[in-house]
Amino acid sequence: MSTLQDVKARLQAGCAAIVAAEDRLTEADRMVGDGDHGVGMARGFRAAMQALDTKAAATVADLFRITGVAVLSTSGGASGAIFGTFFMSAAGSLKDDRIGNEAFVAALEQGLASVKSRGGAGEGQKTVIDALVPAIEHARQAGGDFQTMLEAAAEGARQGVEATRNMRGAAGKALPLGDRAIGHVDPGALSLMVFLTAFARPVADE
Amino acid sequence: MSTLQDVKARLQAGCAAIVAAEDRLTEADRMVGDGDHGVGMARGFRAAMQALDTKAAATVADLFRITGVAVLSTSGGASGAIFGTFFMSAAGSLKDDRIGNEAFVAALEQGLASVKSRGGAGEGQKTVIDALVPAIEHARQAGGDFQTMLEAAAEGARQGVEATRNMRGAAGKALPLGDRAIGHVDPGALSLMVFLTAFARPVADE
Amino acid sequence: MKGKKIINSPERLIPEIMEGFLLASHGALTQVPGANALMRSDMPQDKIALVVGGGSGHEPMYTGFVGDGLADVSVMGNVFAAPTPDNILEATRAVHRGRGVLYVYGNYAGDNMNFDIAAELAQTEGIETRTVRIMDDVAVARHEDRRGIAGAFYQVKIAGSACREADTLDDAAAVVEHARANVRSIGVAVRAGSLPETGKLTFELADDEIEIGMGSHGEPGVERRKLPPADDLAREMTRMVVDDLPFRRGDEVALLLNNLGASTLMELMVVNRTVRAMLDDAGICVRRTDSGAYLTSLEMAGFSVTLLRLDELLAHHVGSPCRSLGLTQGIGA
């Protein structure tokens, strides 16, 4: 179980990690896309940090929605739509002021479903989906508390990112690369991993 | 004294020397102009070689006029007008089928006058004029035969080129350089030297 | 090598470009309040609306083609980033006149998703939209994956004319779909441009190499090779375009030679000879030529060749009067 306060701090940490990883994300996109992924993600998640700071939230859903709206309306590009949709859709079921393992997994699943239907891509097409799917899998199978589950999710995302290295480009700007995309990880998947890793780090009590 | 045949061979040699010096002339123009001097000169003097080869000439004037017309109608740029005018105007007084020292000096002087009035530049403005003036001076003061005089003219041009090194840009594309042109020779002056040097080389009898 | 740009800061770039366009338009354009979008100031009351847009960095596309007979509003994303749904939605509301709104933009994942979200939001407000994605780039094999490149010029021109004349939104959309079925392009990259945010070149290309089929964001093309003579390159590109549709003997076409940024009109004109000779040989008749910078990719050097097969309908819409910063034809002072 996690409190509203805790989730908010974790979201903030996730956003901050994206902003800090800007150059790394951009560099990944230079290899398989148009070299702007970090720029757009940093723009969106910086806005999300600010929104989380200033906007009132009564439920975990509010927090996710605030994050999603900020990203959707600030990032632009494919990642803005994908990550914005993901957070807004994940918010759907989190109507409480706290969140447990099951609700979290359900939220991720809802996010995944919306990302799939929004972008039309499936698994194995070298997108954020390929980090999200193993993250959900690991989270679902993780025993233990909320913290343990989050760490499992982050580890799943990490493995997912690695798996994208061997995938050919089949969606987004990596598509025309086809086989030439092999050897490089997917920038969007990397972003999800960066976010989840920071989100999974225990929040120090003030 | 020199024969029609000899003058023609010398003109051919002068033209060939310009064509051969294309890169050097261009490089000089890169320093103080727009980097195309050799290109235009080679274009014009290649055409002059061809014209000398194919067109009938009854007098030395014809030879100079053939050269001038070819350069004027093929080179383009400042040098096309300058060298074209020079040869056409120098032709004016050479109505004979041979040429002596006095006639040669007079022809150069007539060419110089026309270049001055065509371009409006005077001495010391870092142009072809600054090679032409000492060439004429040396030719006039040279004792001896036609060959000796030509060698003196070439040496005068060489000294003139060196002198342009210390001149500021004051005409043509070197003008805006002003003091920054100091240290570089004038491309057009260099061309005149290259031409006269080859023109002064004794022609081997066939 | 890094990029070298006359800008202030990447963060202020889009609003500054917008302000520059507004001033250059002398009142012909108006900013959509609160959005990175410029609309025509003389938007008629009773018109099917045309919304275009995409990432910035392709100027004059799309903002240069807003005006009578062209688009009604252009939504400007950040450099190489599709605009956000809220900006698209604001633009949609601003030009909606009760007869529906046509979206025309390039077929990229980012644009598709952001415009689709906007369309769904517009739907909830009772604004009907139709979408025609530009997908003229023959460098991509699968038709549904094709990117929108310089063919956007003809499609926006035709869409603008169709939205001015059509009876219904569906009719207008049908005209633009018909145009899409008849337009094909191929590009070549000679030198990379650089992103203002990172200063980095969008791809690496050796000093003696070109890449045929490179996309307008530096996405990979079909073949990298040593710089060939212009005639060889033009022949190959023309062949790729002609064979794809295919264009056939007797076809009449419009030809667009698009400068991707840092190429010269000189080079385009050299290429034009060979394209025309090839088309002549194939019995394809060029009725109209557009040449210049229509859809750029920052300061990328390179160009693209676009052919649009003309029938009576398309010839009419391509040739109809229009007025904008980037193209004015057939309209009195």
Place this chain on the structure above:
Amino acid sequence: MKGKKIINSPERLIPEIMEGFLLASHGALTQVPGANALMRSDMPQDKIALVVGGGSGHEPMYTGFVGDGLADVSVMGNVFAAPTPDNILEATRAVHRGRGVLYVYGNYAGDNMNFDIAAELAQTEGIETRTVRIMDDVAVARHEDRRGIAGAFYQVKIAGSACREADTLDDAAAVVEHARANVRSIGVAVRAGSLPETGKLTFELADDEIEIGMGSHGEPGVERRKLPPADDLAREMTRMVVDDLPFRRGDEVALLLNNLGASTLMELMVVNRTVRAMLDDAGICVRRTDSGAYLTSLEMAGFSVTLLRLDELLAHHVGSPCRSLGLTQGIGA
């Protein structure tokens, strides 16, 4: 670094460009027989003729501006080399209609001498000519030494309109001289272009440097410095132009932001804001803005700012209808 161009061979370049322009014009242009010169096909019988031209490498200038209301013929020299007198003379003969011929071209030693020779030859054939040299570049101190840069656009536009309307050759020349007295420009170079013949860059500039006042053949300017923010650069360039004439409070002007080749419209629009803000502050009112590639310098990156002070006469001639490959305004289809 060397240039990288889509051409066939430097020797064939000019005829090939000419052929490309001819084809792109779809009959609007005709080659002057035996000369590197393109004239309008619809040259009226009873008109004061306007001959323009210069070295190539500045496209669309001049050939893009041949047509009704603009030039009657453009003489094309080799790259950066003034055309030869015989080409100019052929062009002069081709458009002469008994009412005299106006020569308008940039003030460069090569152009001056070659056009002067042509004028003298024309004179011997009974063709009267007048000459107005373009000399708008404020980077050169002495007025008579000033080079012609992008201001050529307004001068050709005005000359074209004046030659269409004026009663006499002298009247037309007087209008263009009046325009010349009211137009000022300044350029900045960001990156060098390369000559097709040599493949060499026309100048060297460090990766973080620009040069203010650089000429359109890479001739040196007034100051080399570290790349400044766009606003600082635009302010300085605007100040140089305004102070030179000087333009004064209450003046109305046309503003041209000219892309020297490889800069982007994006950058021009960023610059436009600051130019406008400066002019606003100075009480100078911009009535018309032209932006894009009008007079390029091969693929040089950089741009220039041109102001033309408008009175009723000049406003009329700048605004009058015209049609050409490079500019069409106010003419029905």
